[in-house]
Amino acid sequence: MICAFWFVVLGPSWASDQQNRFVELKSEANTVTFDLNTVQTIRPGRFMIVETTVDNPDVMRLELKALETLRDYCALADGLYPAPTDLLTLGAPDLPVESIEVKSGQSEIVGPYKVVIWRYPYKRLASVFGKRLDCNPDGTINEFYYSKSLALITNGLRSREVFDCKQGLWGPIWRDEEDPAKAILYVLQKDTAAFGLYWTVCQAVTNETPYVPQ
Numbered sequence: 001m002i003c004a005f006w007f008v009v010l011g012p013s014w015a016s017d018q019q020n021r022f023v024e025l026k027s028e029a030n031t032v033t034f035d036l037n038t039v040q041t042i043r044p045g046r047f048m049i050v051e052t053t054v055d056n057p058d059v060m061r062l063e064l065k066a067l068e069t070l071r072d073y074c075a076l077a078d079g080l081y082p083a084p085t086d087l088l089t090l091g092a093p094d095l096p097v098e099s100i101e102v103k104s105g106q107s108e109i110v111g112p113y114k115v116v117i118w119r120y121p122y123k124r125l126a127s128v129f130g131k132r133l134d135c136n137p138d139g140t141i142n143e144f145y146y147s148k149s150l151a152l153i154t155n156g157l158r159s160r161e162v163f164d165c166k167q168g169l170w171g172p173i174w175r176d177e178e179d180p181a182k183a184i185l186y187v188l189q190k191d192t193a194a195f196g197l198y199w200t201v202c203q204a205v206t207n208e209t210p211y212v213p214q
Contacts, residue, residue, distance in 0.1 A: 020036075021035065021036050021037055022034065022035060022036065023036065023200060023201055023204045025196075025197060025200060026056075027193075028056070028124035028125075029055065029056060029059050029124060029125050029127065029128055030053050030054060030055050030056055030059065031053070031054050031056065032051060032052070032053050032197065033051070033052045033053075033054070034049050034050070034051050034161075034201055034204070035049070035050050035052070036049070036204060036205065038050035039205055040180060042162070042180055042181050044166070045164060045165045045166035045167075045206060046162065046163065046164040046165070046166070046167075046169075047162070047163060047205060048160055048161070048162050048173065048180035048183075049160070049161055049163065049201065049205065050158065050159070050160055050161075051158070051159050051160070051161050052156050052157070052158045052159075053156055053157045053159075054155075054156035054157075055153065055156070058089070058090060059090070059125065060153055060154070061089055062087075062089045062090055062120070063131065063153045064150075064153055064154075065086070065087060065089055066087060066118060066120075066130075066131040067131060067133065067146070067149055067150060067153065069084060069087055069100075069118075070100065070116040070118065070131060070133040071133065071141055071146065073100055073102050073116040073133075074102075074114065074116060074133070074135035074136070074139050074140065074141055074142075075139040075140070076102050076139075077102065078102050078103055078104055079101075079102055080099035080100070080101055080102075081099055081100045081101075081102065082099055082100075083097055083098070083099060083100050083118060087118070088121070090122050090124075090125075093121035093122060094121070094122060094123050095120075095121040095122060095123055095126075096121060097121045098118065098119045098121065099118075100116060100117070100118045101116070101117045101118070102114070102115075102116050103115055103116075103117065104137065112137040113134070113137060114134075114135040114136065114137050114139065115132055115133065115134055115135065116132070116133045116135060117130060117131070117132050117133075118130055118131050127193075133145070133146065133149065159172060159173070160172070160173040160180065161173070162180050162183040162185060163198060163201055163202055163205075164185055165198075165202035165205070165206050165208070165210040165211060166210075166211050167185075167211055168187060168188050168198070168210070168211045168212065168213035169185035169186065169187060169188065170185060170186060170188055170194065170198055171183045171184050171185035171186055187213055188213055189213070190212065190213060198210065
């Protein structure tokens, strides 16, 4: 009974804490969420935080459709192929509809490779490269890369970011084992989407007005 009482009393406070735990920034393409419970302070004004980027539902449908379509192109010879009209799931394109490109070659790092690429013909996705599928060099599906691409679409991209709110700096942490304190940071430019993100996250974490680069 006592436990139940405290759950009832503390429940609304816990729910409020959960609502205030996340900072969400929405765009035409995706939703970026920062989890304030993951903040790791490096020094005053500089911290690491976990970011998750998830496509908006209509963009996710386009991504899934494109990924499934590109599977069939792994077996084709190198070249350009007209994009099927059923790929245009976001309506009438407002950018040129580019062909699907099948390309293979040899790299000093990965050896022989084969990829299928299609760029999205929508201005709202201008910041997104498009869809790329890595195939096996013999033209079969590389199930490992296909599964990774599928998981990235459905689960979103989770990454660690470092912000320095006293100097107008930001930088990603590329490797899991990388020390956040040693991350390479970049100067942010005003009037950019990256600066807007920096401003919002810094205020949420530090409760102070962040530095504005000149």
